[in-house]
Amino acid sequence: MARATERLRRYLEDCRDEDIEQRLGELETLERTLGAERLSADLDVLSALANETRYRLVRALVAAREELCVCELHAVVDITESGLSHALSQLVDAGLVDDRKDGRWKKYRATNRAIALVTVLEGSVTDE
Incomplete structure (x- = not known):
């Protein structure tokens, strides 16, 4: 997710009316939940x-x-x-x-x- 963070930040600023840091945290949690081993x-x-x-x-x-x-x-x-x-x-x-x-x-x-x-x-x- 590190590579996509800047692009994601721009998207959140442009399109979403919510706390950007909170949303990034939620997405990082989602990424960890998926887990490379499980995938x-x-x-x-x-x-x-x-x-x-x-x-x-x-x-x-x-x-x-x-x-x-x-x-x-x-x-x-x-x-x-x-x-x-x-x-x-x-x-x-x-x-x-x-x-x-x-x-x-x-x-x-x-x-x-x-x-x-x-x-x-x-x-x-x-x-x-």
Whole structure:
């Protein structure tokens, strides 16, 4: 915000009838609230969902409402086992999917964050 402060000051002086220092303080608080670390984590999630295979996997896990074995997920997407493993790893890293080992099988479940995001995305589609 430091670079924009002078321009912002001019805007506030020209267009807003309020205490400039108070408004600058409010905007600095807003900037801190956003936080670089939080923005980075959010971008990781959005990047993970921006791939068709990974998004299909997340939607399948959300729709299943239960754990699915990696072999079940392989039936949902037409990619190599290596590609599936990589996609699931990225989803786990982004916090959209939890995994656990069950004997020699690996099982996956959508996280609450994934459920919320898919729900919002599905709710934003309008039928025309």
